[in-house]
Amino acid sequence: MSNLINIGISDLNIAKGDDTLVTYxxxxxxxxxxxxxxxxxxxxxxxxxxxxxxxxxxSDNKRRFADTGITELIMMMNMSGASAxxxxxxxxxxxxxxxxxxxxxxxxxxxxxxVKKVLATYKIPIIAEETGSNFGRTVFFSAADGxxxxxxxxxxxxxx
Amino acid sequence: xxxxxxxxxxxxxxxxxxxxxNIGSGNAATSLSEMLGIMVDISVPNVKLLGFDEAVQFLxxxxxxxIGMLVRLSGDISGMMLYVIQESFAANLAKAxxxxxxxxxLELDEMDTSLISEVGNIMSASYVNAxxxxxGMFIDxxxxxxxxxxxxxxxxVPAIEFSKIGDKVLFIDDSFIMGxxxxxxxxxxxxxxxxxxxxxxxxxxx
Numbered sequence: 001m002s003n004l005i006n007i008g009i010s011d012l013n014i015a016k017g018d019d020t021l022v023t024y025x026x027x028x029x030x031x032x033x034x035x036x037x038x039x040x041x042x043x044x045x046x047x048x049x050x051x052x053x054x055x056x057x058x059s060d061n062k063r064r065f066a067d068t069g070i071t072e073l074i075m076m077m078n079m080s081g082a083s084a085x086x087x088x089x090x091x092x093x094x095x096x097x098x099x100x101x102x103x104x105x106x107x108x109x110x111x112x113x114x115v116k117k118v119l120a121t122y123k124i125p126i127i128a129e130e131t132g133s134n135f136g137r138t139v140f141f142s143a144a145d146g147x148x149x150x151x152x153x154x155x156x157x158x159x160x
Numbered sequence: 161x162x163x164x165x166x167x168x169x170x171x172x173x174x175x176x177x178x179x180x181x182n183i184g185s186g187n188a189a190t191s192l193s194e195m196l197g198i199m200v201d202i203s204v205p206n207v208k209l210l211g212f213d214e215a216v217q218f219l220x221x222x223x224x225x226x227i228g229m230l231v232r233l234s235g236d237i238s239g240m241m242l243y244v245i246q247e248s249f250a251a252n253l254a255k256a257x258x259x260x261x262x263x264x265x266l267e268l269d270e271m272d273t274s275l276i277s278e279v280g281n282i283m284s285a286s287y288v289n290a291x292x293x294x295x296g297m298f299i300d301x302x303x304x305x306x307x308x309x310x311x312x313x314x315x316x317v318p319a320i321e322f323s324k325i326g327d328k329v330l331f332i333d334d335s336f337i338m339g340x341x342x343x344x345x346x347x348x349x350x351x352x353x354x355x356x357x358x359x360x361x362x363x364x365x366x
Contacts, residue, residue, distance in 0.1 A: 009212055009312075009319065024222035025312025028320055048320050055324075064323065097317050098230045098305040107320055136313020138223060153225045153310050154266040 007031075010064040012045035012073045014080055015143040024138045026093030028108035030115050030131070031139045032070055033090040034124065035146040036082035042143035043082075045073045049107070050114030066114035074122060089119050090128040090148040090160060092139045099134065108132070128160040166209065166328055166353075172365055174207070177349075180294060181207040181332045184287030184347070189336060191282045196256045198339050206333040212319045215329050219244060219346065222312030227265055229280030229304040230317065233288065236297035237359065239351035241287065242318045243280050243304070244311070249336075249343040250276055256338065265308050273306060280304040287332075287347055295362045318350045 002018035009029060015021045021044040023031050034043040045063065049055070052065040062068040074084055094112035112131045119126060130137060130150045140149040150158045169177075185205040193200040216222050227250055229243045247265045250272070254260040257275055268276070281304055292299050307314055315329075322329050332347040351359070 009316065025216075025310035025316070027309070027313030027316030029316050048316065048323060095313070097228070097307050097309065097313060100230075100232075100302075100305050134307070136310040136316075138310070153223075153308075 007044050007046050009046055010048055010061050010069075012043065012063050012069060012076070014041060014043040014073075014076055015141075016041055016080070017143060019143050021141045021143070022139065026137045026139060027095055027097045028093070028111060030066065030091060030093040030108075030111045031137075032066075032073065032115055032119075033092075033139065033141040033148050034073060034077060034087050035090070035141075036077065036086045037088070037146055038086055039082050040143055041077055041080055041082040042141050042146060043073045043077045044139070044141050045069045047111065047115070050110050066111060067118050070115065070118045070122070084122060084124075087122075087124045088146070089124045089126045090141070090146075091115055091126060092130040092137050092148065092150050094131040095136060096132070096134055097136065130158065130160065166322070166330070169209065173360060174209070176360070176363060176365060177330060178205075178207040180287070180290045181205045181347075183294070184290035185332070185334050187286035187289055188283050188334070191286055192279070192336070192338075195279070195282060196253070196338070198256055199337075201337040203335045203337075205335075208331050208333075209328040210331045211328055212315065215331055215348070216312050216315055218331065218333065219311035219315070220246065222310060224311045225265060225309065226311045226314060227276060228307045228309070228314035228317075229277065229284070230307070231280075231284045231304045232302040233299055233351075233355075234302075235300040237291065237299045237351060237355040239349070239355055240318060240321060241284050241301075241350070242314070242348040243283050244314065244346045244348065245276070245279075246344065248341075249345055252338055252341050252343050253279060268308065277304055277306050280306065283345070283347065287349070291359065295359055297359070297362060315348070318348050321350050324353075
């Protein structure tokens with residue numbers, strides 16, 4: 001039996017076997033799919049902000065941020081037998097949903113930038129990227145083959 | 161007492177916001193009626209604080225395609241307002257104004273977009289005027305920016321902005337009767353915390 005494991009905003013989880021992770025309607029948020037091909041362990045984090053240190057609230061959910069979210073996902077994958085040195089990443093989201101010049105709305109771009117920096121510090125290569133532009137994306141990530149499926153409203157589905 | 165997080169709002173604070181919602185929705189119905197040249201009635205709006213997932217469910221689920229219009233508030237109050245309408249509402253507008261029999265929101269033409277933006281403008285201004293007239297504050301609003309996409313993706317914008325002050329969004333659910341049809345729209349208000357405190361203080365609510 002394969003299961004579909006739903007990841008909400010500011011959350012993360014892992015999957016093995018035939019299971020698939022899904023996160024719906026990423027806007028400016030970024031979905032980070034990590035995969036250990038040898039062990040067939042998949043992880044998905046849905047972050048909404050770049051850096052935890054920019055938060056005024058120490059009690060904030062750590063899964064909300066690129067830095068602390070990705071770190072926790074790697075630890076979780078390690079604990080279930082994945083090796084950090086084997087991990088590869090596929091990322092999606094970080095759109096700018098509303099056209100404007102304001103810096104606040106550029107949060108999508110800042111999220112993608114932060115995700116890339118954090119993955120670089122862990123030396124995890126990004127092997128596929130569906131980021132930016134101005135539309136929302138739903139992401140399915142399969143533990144069996146590490147394929148990231150990206151769906152968008154009124155656009156063809158992409159498998160990367 | 162100043163509010164530190166949106167969750168700290170008392171029932172009295174919420175009542176004030178509900179009243180602003182009531183006045184705003186009343187203004188909106190009047191303006192819509194004038195613009196469309198048909199009777200527009202409104203039921204008492206439902207104003208609540210909703211978590212992100214609840215708000216998304218309210219809009220029909222994360223992948224439900226809707227129209228979002230975002231305006232920035234500046235002046236005495238800073239923040240943003242997101243106005244969300246569903247396809248059925250947009251179709252009713254297109255029929256009332258342009259006599260269109262059907263409308264797909266993923267394929268809006270220039271006329272549709274301009275009509276819907278104008279309605280977004282009117283609706284946002286109605287709520288902002290409600291706050292301004294109650295409080296005597298000066299509030300400026302930007303031209304609405306429009307986005308047609310999955311509800312979850314649209315809502316992520318105020319959710320990110322709101323996450324600084326809480327995990328909930330201020331959600332106003334309106335039900336309008338336009339001719340024979342009942343249509344719903346939602347206004348999501350994201351004030352900056354300082355502005356919210358200023359508003360309550362001007363209104364004499366501690």
